[in-house]
Amino acid sequence: MAYAPIFKIGADIAELQFAGLVGPGKFQFNVVVPAITPDGDQTILATSNGTATRTGTLLTVQHGPANFWAGYNLSPTVLNILSFRS
Secondary structure, eight states: OOSOOEEEETTEEEEEEEEEEEETTEEEEEEEOOTTSOSEEEEEEEEETTEEOOTTOEEEEOOOOTTTTTTOOOOOOEEEEEEEEO
């Protein structure tokens, strides 16, 4: 992949953890939902080299209570996106 895509969830830029070809013409992108992204339906948009995904795609975000994860060692929420085609 010549240019790594930039993902925005709502108004926040998501961290791209993995981008790669997983099948003929099929890419997988693992992105972390930013902790500051508010709960609710948020737009998700990816751009790469001046090209963007279609607008209007929504992702529902719901954070758990702050103390819910106490005592657990969990990684941040990661999205596995498999719907992009070359």
